[in-house]
Amino acid sequence: MLFIMPAVLILISSMMQEFAWGSLAKDPSVQVLFVDNDHDSLGMQIKNGFKGSESFEVIDNLDHKPLTANSAKNAVRKGDYLIAIVVPKGATSTMRANVRLTVAKTLAGFGIGNPMVLNGIVFRDSVNVTIYFDPTVKKAFKNAVISSVRENYYRIQTAWVFKNFNQEIALQMPMYKPPKENFKEILRFSEEFPSYREVELIPNSTQHNVPAWTIFAMFFIVIPLTQSLIQEREGGSLYRLLTMPVSYMTLVMGKVGVYLVVCLVQTAAMLLAGIMILPLFGLPMLMLGDDIAALFLMTLVVSMAAVGYGLMIGTIAKTHQQAAAFGSISVIILAAMGGLWVPIYLMPASMRAISMLSPLNWAITGYYSIFLRGGNLWLIAPQILKLFTFFLFSVTITAIYHKFKSPLNN
Secondary structure, X not given: OOOHHHHHHHHHHHHHHHHXXXXXXXXXXXXXXXXXXXXXXXXXXXXXXXXXXXXXEEEOEEOOEEOOHHHXXXXXXXXXXXXXXXXXXXXXXXXXXXXXXXXXXHHXXXXXXXXXXXXXXXXOOOOOOEEEEOOOOOHHHHHHHHHHHHHHHHHHHHHHHHHHHHHHHHHHOOOOOOOOOOOOOOOOOOOOOOOOOOXXXXXOHHHHHHHHXXXXXXXXXXXXXXXXXXXXXXXXXXXXXXXXOOOHHHHHHHHHHHHXXXXXXXXXXXXXXXXXHHHHHOOOOOOOOOOHHHHHHHXXXXXXXXXXXXXXXXXXXXXXXXXXXXXXXHHHHHHHHHOOOOOHHHOOHHHHHHHOOOHHHHHHHHHHHHHOOOOOOOOOHHHHHHHHHHHHHHHHHHHHHHHHOOOOOO
């Protein structure tokens, strides 16, 4: 039960979550219906901007027929597609007229041109690019699409303004030679991952489920451990143990040592399952990270926290039923809180704050740092300190309870 069943649980959970996990881990390609009623420079450049992005797949015809505003709108309304973009007719001419007027009025301020004539000319209405969204689209994704369209539009507008300035100055000043280079972006953004690896690993179902269910199995040691403690009390063997010339906590630490070995062997079996068994079923192989010492120390303190928790429950509980019910349900609650079932970054903000109180969250965070970030002992030091403190807390409660209430609890 302690070794085979958790391995089967890891296999089943990974297979069930592989498709959904892959869609979260990989960059999705969203199909965008694109209707270009402009048939000029602006519409073509906006379309090319979407085509140049790996996140979007541009579709401009359905059933071998060119898209129209109505057909695109109906396709989104029926739920066949999430997004449709419609560039209006005359968008390029409107934008060019506004750009030319902007440049002319700006140069008129320097005495180039007739400001009296220009003041009587008004700007045309702004270009209105319509974006249809399916109601199921989340607000964050909707904002990302709108920001992408705006960024592309502003880039085109800036390039046109730069070009018109050069043309107008060249007309007014024959000696002026415009630069041969086109407008280039001055500010660029680069994305880097603060990892110890040269290539950032993408989390997958294996890298979540193996450590998650290993931690869950380790903390479920509370069931056999509490049963052993209560059986010793009820069977009378604790009387004979207490006749030995050692303290009660010495006897308890002997039990801790045995169950620590069980947890370590249990973890080794789960890791081997992630490395050797899961790939046989078409699942990603578990990558252990670069620092084996950090992995061993992390496993050791998680095992200590799990055994300490079992000691505390087994000492306080009076009956097998109390220990089994409270122990199992509390571990399930701590697992759900800690992000073992649902990853923390998929939780709402309030739940993420609560999850920080679960020792199982500290454990999964430490394993993530080792497996995904190439972490070393320094990186997982906060989690190790928290788990070791939890172990000391549990053992202290056990000792205090023994001191003030007889362990021969009848």
